[in-house]
Every structure is written in structure tokens, then in C-alpha cells.
Amino acid sequence: MSRGRELLSYFAGRAAEALDLLRRLVAVDSPTSDKAGVDRLGALVASALRSAGAEVTVLAQAPAGNALLAFLGAASPGSGAGPGGGRPALLLGHLDTVWPLGEAERRPFRLEGGYARGPGVYDMKAGIVLCVLLARALRDGSFRSRSPVACFFSSDEEAGSPCSRPRLEAEARRCRYVLGLEPCMPDGGAKTTRKGVGRVILEVTGVPAHAGIDPEKGVNAIEELAAQVLAVKLLEDASSGTTLHAGIISGGVAKNVVAPNARAEIDVRVAAPSEWRRVESAVLNLRARNPKARLSVEAALTHPPMIRTEAVASLHRQASRAAAEVGFDLGEGSTGGGSDGSYCAALGVPVLDGLGVEGEGAHAATERVRLDRIAPRAAFLARLLETIEGP
Numbered sequence: 471m472s473r474g475r476e477l478l479s480y481f482a483g484r485a486a487e488a489l490d491l492l493r494r495l496v497a498v499d500s501p502t503s504d505k506a507g508v509d510r511l512g513a514l515v516a517s518a519l520r521s522a523g524a525e526v527t528v529l530a531q532a533p534a535g536n537a538l539l540a541f542l543g544a545a546s547p548g549s550g551a552g553p554g555g556g557r558p559a560l561l562l563g564h565l566d567t568v569w570p571l572g573e574a575e576r577r578p579f580r581l582e583g584g585y586a587r588g589p590g591v592y593d594m595k596a597g598i599v600l601c602v603l604l605a606r607a608l609r610d611g612s613f614r615s616r617s618p619v620a621c622f623f624s625s626d627e628e629a630g631s632p633c634s635r636p637r638l639e640a641e642a643r644r645c646r647y648v649l650g651l652e653p654c655m656p657d658g659g660a661k662t663t664r665k666g667v668g669r670v671i672l673e674v675t676g677v678p679a680h681a682g683i684d685p686e687k688g689v690n691a692i693e694e695l696a697a698q699v700l701a702v703k704l705l706e707d708a709s710s711g712t713t714l715h716a717g718i719i720s721g722g723v724a725k726n727v728v729a730p731n732a733r734a735e736i737d738v739r740v741a742a743p744s745e746w747r748r749v750e751s752a753v754l755n756l757r758a759r760n761p762k763a764r765l766s767v768e769a770a771l772t773h774p775p776m777i778r779t780e781a782v783a784s785l786h787r788q789a790s791r792a793a794a795e796v797g798f799d800l801g802e803g804s805t806g807g808g809s810d811g812s813y814c815a816a817l818g819v820p821v822l823d824g825l826g827v828e829g830e831g832a833h834a835a836t837e838r839v840r841l842d843r844i845a846p847r848a849a850f851l852a853r854l855l856e857t858i859e860g861p
């Protein structure tokens with residue numbers, strides 16, 4: 471039997487255990503904003519990893535939930551580290567979901583037609599299960615990784631990881647490369663490029679006045695803002711993949727009052743840093759159309775773009791070979807969404823993301839994950855850790 475097939479049959483033998491863990495993870499609500507819930511999930515994941523032989527450190531933090539750092543295979547020295555030891559490979563995931571408290575009760579874990587359903591099952595509790603399966607396999611000596619294997623779970627990824635990011639970056643800097651266990655492309659492929667994500671906030675201050683008695687004394691902030699929102703939209707550039715989208719708008723105090731204030735929050739996606747610089751400089755140079763209105767603009771690139779460097783391409787080539795040994799094709803693709811992987815990539819650490827289990831419906835009530843793909847994805851990751859060379 472080929473090595474890939476051997477690993478596949480090992481992980482197929484652990485399917486019941488994987489399913490049971492997935493069920494338990496989905497039963498714990500872990501919305502980003504609820505520290506208690508994220509910490510409950512973190513405790514469950516830490517205990518699963520420890521019983522799979524990993525050495526786990528809970529990274530206490532507030533107001534977000536605690537993050538987790540684990541070294542897989544640590545309980546049996548030598549089994550985790552390959553011949554060379556050295557800088558670890560980093561498996562990356564997150565504990566939080568976009569679903570509110572009570573969702574797991576309203577829409578409980580269930581199996582249906584070869585899929586598992588439930589809040590967070592695809593994004594990304596199935597990815598956490600892969601990590602625990604790998605930990606146990608390392609401890610059992612069922613495979614040997616060429617590098618030590620570290621694993622980091624952030625607790626506020628769905629909000630851009632404001633709390634977890636510094637610790638994640640500290641770990642990522644120590645690592646050779648990052649394998650992201652986030653959901654894969656719709657065809658199962660890895661994510662080798664991600665757009666950068668930015669935020670532009672426009673705030674207009676006008677002058678209030680009675681809309682019927684003396685409107686000429688007022689300065690309407692909503693009208694000013696409306697013009698600015700349309701001006702910003704013109705910065706879109708389809709050929710370079712730059713999009714701008716007004717996602718939140720608010721303003722005014724009453725129907726019969728000339729609006730004294732208005733605010734818009736705009737989502738920006740760019741494929742390259744130069745495009746962000748173009749958008750940033752354009753919005754920072756916006757001037758109020760009405761000289762009596764005051765316009766203030768804030769612009770921030772919250773997730774840098776993840777670019778397909780030669781090191782990333784090499785990771786993907788090696789990953790495709792490992793996948794082929796297990797019996798499937800691993801394509802690759804690009805996504806408009808930012809993730810923790812984007813932060814690691816910005817440090818110059820090669821990232822291959824989207825290695826989670828196939829499914830669909832991230833952030834949607836239709837979310838589901840394919841049960842028959844848990845074992846192949848775990849076998850593929852083990853084979854990749856076993857064979858990877860460089861960077």
C-alpha cells in the first residue's frame with residue numbers, strides 16, 4: 471500500500487472519534503464577542519489536544535477569548551520533531567464563529583446526507599478536528615513530521631483578531647511556514663492569494679436647522695455624505711480587482727431637522743498594496759463639496775493582501791503531491807476574504823491557506839461539511855508534514 475493510502479486508512483479508522491469531537495465542538499457556541507463562550511470552546515479544544523498528546527498553553531487575554539498555542543506530539547519527545555528539528559510548521563485556526571449565543575440550540579449539530587451541519591461546523595470547527603487528529607497520529611507514531619508542529623488558535627479571527635494578532639505574529643515569526651485550516655475553495659483547492667481588506671470611514675458634520683422654517687441656515691450632512699459615498703465608489707477598478715462597498719451608513723436626528731451629522735463605513739478590497747495606496751491617498755484628499763460642511767476621513771488597511779510568492783507556489787506544489795498520494799487533486803485559488811493567514815503572509819512567512827475540510831456555506835445558515843472528506847484531508851496534511859522540504 472502506498473504511504474498516502476496507509477495514512478488514509480489510519481485516519482479512516484478514527485472517523486467515529488472525529489465525528490464525536492466535531493459534535494462536541496459545534497455544541498459550544500463561541501461567538502467572537504462572547505469571551506465566556508470562546509473560552510469554553512478553548513478549554514474543550516485544549517483538553518482534546520492534551521489527551522492527544524499535545525503540549526498546550528492557554529494564552530490568557532481580554533476582552534477577547536483566550537488564544538491557544540499547542541505543540542503537537544510533544545508528550546513523546548522526538549516523535550513530533552523530524553530528523554532536523556528546527557523551526558516548526560504552524561497549523562493555524564480560530565476558535566470563534568460568527569454565530570450568536572443560543573445558535574447551537576436553535577440549529578443543533580446534525581448529520582444529513584453525508585454532511586454534518588451546525589453553526590461553525592465548516593468555518594472552522596472541522597479544521598480544529600483535523601488538528602486534533604494530527605496530534606494523536608503524531609503521538610501514536612503513525613507519522614513523523616519533518617519539522618516540529620506548532621498550532622495556534624486565535625479567538626477573535628472573525629473580527630480581524632484585534633487581540634490575538636500580536637501573539638499570532640510572534641509565533642508565526644518563529645515558524646518556517648503556515649498551513650491554514652480555514653475552509654477551502656469551493657472545489658477543495660487551497661487558498662494561495664487573498665485580497666487585502668481595508669476600511670474607510672467618512673464623517674460629515676453639518677449645521678442643524680428647522681427643515682421648514684429656515685432650511686437655508688442649515689448644512690445637510692446627509693446630502694454631503696451621499697455625494698462623497700458616490701465619489702468614493704468611483705475609485706473601484708475592476709481590472710485590478712479593487713472594490714469599494716458602503717456597508718454601513720447613518721446620520722440625521724429627525725425628519726424635520728437639516729441633518730447635522732452623517733457617517734459611512736466603506737469596505738475596501740485590493741489585490742496589491744499599490745492599489746491600497748491609491749485608494750488611501752484618494753480618500754484622504756477628499757474635500758467637502760459644501761464648504762460649510764466638515765468632512766473627516768479615516769482609512770486603514772486591516773488585512774494586508776496575501777500574495778502568491780514563489781515560496782507559496784512551492785508549498786502548493788508540494789501539497790498537491792501529498793494530496794495526489796492520498797488520492798485527490800488539490801487545486802488553488804484566490805479569495806476576497808482576509809484572514810489570520812494574511813497577517814502571517816505580511817511578515818514574509820509563506821502561507822498555504824484553505825486546507826480545511828470540504829463543505830460550503832461559511833457564515834450562512836446552510837453551512838455544512840462533508841463527512842467523507844475528514845480522513846482524506848487529515849491524511850493529506852500528515853503526508854505533507856512528512857514530506858515537505860523548505861522553504
Ligand SMILES: [Zn+2]
Nearest residue numbers: 593594652653
Ligand atoms: Zn474562518
